[in-house]
Amino acid sequence: MGPVISLRDAVSLAGRFPLLAGVTLDVAEGEVVHLRGPNGAGKSSLLRLCAGLVPIASGTAFVLGHDLRADRQSVRREVGLLGHASFLYDDLSVERNVRFAVRAARADLRGVDEALDRLGLGGRLRSTLVGSLSAGQRRRAALAVVVARRARRWLLDEPHAGLDAMGRTAVDELVRAASASGTTVVLASHELDRAGRLADRVVAVAGGRVVAAAEPSAPGVTAGPATPGAEGDDARQIAPSGEAEEDGRDVA
Amino acid sequence: MWRDALLVAGKDLRIEARSKVGLGQVVPFALVVVLLFGLALGPAAGRGSVLSLAAPGLYWVAVLLATVLAVQRSFAIEALDGASDGLKLSGLDPAGIFVGKAAAVCGQLLALEVVLAGAVALLYDRHLAGGLLLVASCLAATVGLVSVGTIYGVVSSGSRQRETLLPLLFFPMVAPILLAATKAWDAALAGTPGRGTGWLDVLAVFAVAYLAMGTVAFGPLLEDA
Numbered sequence: 231m232g233p234v235i236s237l238r239d240a241v242s243l244a245g246r247f248p249l250l251a252g253v254t255l256d257v258a259e260g261e262v263v264h265l266r267g268p269n270g271a272g273k274s275s276l277l278r279l280c281a282g283l284v285p286i287a288s289g290t291a292f293v294l295g296h297d298l299r300a301d302r303q304s305v306r307r308e309v310g311l312l313g314h315a316s317f318l319y320d321d322l323s324v325e326r327n328v329r330f331a332v333r334a335a336r337a338d339l340r341g342v343d344e345a346l347d348r349l350g351l352g353g354r355l356r357s358t359l360v361g362s363l364s365a366g367q368r369r370r371a372a373l374a375v376v377v378a379r380r381a382r383r384w385l386l387d388e389p390h391a392g393l394d395a396m397g398r399t400a401v402d403e404l405v406r407a408a409s410a411s412g413t414t415v416v417l418a419s420h421e422l423d424r425a426g427r428l429a430d431r432v433v434a435v436a437g438g439r440v441v442a443a444a445e446p447s448a449p450g451v452t453a454g455p456a457t458p459g460a461e462g463d464d465a466r467q468i469a470p471s472g473e474a475e476e477d478g479r480d481v482a
Numbered sequence: 483m484w485r486d487a488l489l490v491a492g493k494d495l496r497i498e499a500r501s502k503v504g505l506g507q508v509v510p511f512a513l514v515v516v517l518l519f520g521l522a523l524g525p526a527a528g529r530g531s532v533l534s535l536a537a538p539g540l541y542w543v544a545v546l547l548a549t550v551l552a553v554q555r556s557f558a559i560e561a562l563d564g565a566s567d568g569l570k571l572s573g574l575d576p577a578g579i580f581v582g583k584a585a586a587v588c589g590q591l592l593a594l595e596v597v598l599a600g601a602v603a604l605l606y607d608r609h610l611a612g613g614l615l616l617v618a619s620c621l622a623a624t625v626g627l628v629s630v631g632t633i634y635g636v637v638s639s640g641s642r643q644r645e646t647l648l649p650l651l652f653f654p655m656v657a658p659i660l661l662a663a664t665k666a667w668d669a670a671l672a673g674t675p676g677r678g679t680g681w682l683d684v685l686a687v688f689a690v691a692y693l694a695m696g697t698v699a700f701g702p703l704l705e706d707a
Binding site for chain 1: 497500501562563564568572705
């Protein structure tokens with residue numbers, strides 16, 4: 231079976247500003263990949279590209295067999311994206327928000343209760359307006375949408391951000407359970423240890439490009455190419471801290 | 483498409499029922515506009531007064547202004563916390579999103595028009611004759627207005643100048659609807675509905691044309707927003 235995500239020299243622009251400067255990356259079915267890199271490295275843009283939200287200017291990008299150059303809409307229903315924004319409506323309750331997303335995705339509504347319970351959003355919080363939630367609760371509600379839609383590919387942007395210890399543990403358990411059931415997960419996180427423990431592979435992003443990839447259990451190793459086709463400048467070293475060498479150029 | 487339209491319309495109406503922006507702001511705004519016209523042109527002193535003669539036009543100008551607010555509100559809820567990205571990611575048919583958002587605004591505007599009609603009858607001293615033509619022209623004009631409004635609502639939603647851009651784009655496009663609706667109402671209120679049926683046809687044509695245009699164009703416009 232081919233990779234779920236296959237990017238070759240993918241470039242994305244916001245106007246004339248580069249979001250991604252030639253990303254080459256493969257993600258296999260069922261794999262958990264941790265994207266790491268400094269702020270502005272392009273991690274969020276990479277996830278948004280894979281979700282079909284960001285257009286590709288050059289290179290190739292296939293997600294779940296969909297050519298993102300030709301059609302970005304088809305892939306959207308098949309992925310669950312947790313972004314910096316919650317994508318929720320303040321004037322709807324948590325449950326109404328999740329039910330709307332599940333119905334829109336034509337998923338099974340029976341997944342709503344389970345998702346809310348797993349994220350600790352049962353009881354009183356279920357009927358609370360999203361606008362009244364704390365930042366952490368809002369984050370959990372956004373994650374509940376991803377879980378309830380039962381997408382088989384998750385794109386999680388800083389999933390631990392703003393969560394308390396219990397919430398962070400819940401996220402870890404969700405990712406592990408998803409991975410065990412064969413869900414492909416790509417997560418961008420500055421929580422190097424925590425995210426590294428969840429991942430099958432660590433990919434370092436800097437300057438809008440993938441600069442290194444390695445097994446998370448091999449700190450300090452010299453990483454091979456990020457993908458079979460990536461060579462030369464794309465193959466750098468992941469330091470023991472997990473941070474790759476950067477080329478010093480920030481990209482959104 | 484219809485399933486998605488119902489889903490989006492239900493969501494928008496539920497948000498409106500919760501936030502009560504339409505009831506608390508758009509309706510009072512439109513009533514104040516009608517009242518201000520009355521102060522500027524009144525007082526209404528019988529059938530021949532300026533206010534009484536201008537009542538159909540003033541009514542539709544008030545509806546137009548309220549439409550801008552209702553459409554802005556409809557897209558403001560999508561601008562909060564990345565909700566528009568959520569809408570794109572939802573997998574909903576863009577044509578369904580367009581019809582759903584337009585239907586939700588349409589429902590709110592029709593309710594507003596009933597209230598405004600009562601205000602016009604009371605303040606401008608006009609008897610609401612020709613009921614069938616009044617209702618039919620309201621329906622056709624409102625569909626046209628919200629279709630144009632929803633098209634330009636999504637265009638302007640991606641702009642930082644969205645508050646001023648929407649009226650700038652919207653008003654010129656709906657000038658024919660304003661003209662036809664005013665003429666239809668004028669004929670109805672004058673007790674000569676036969677004179678207004680031609681204008682009703684014009685409204686129907688615009689309604690169908692703008693609705694069709696929106697279902698086709700909304701997807702690409704949403705992508706660019």
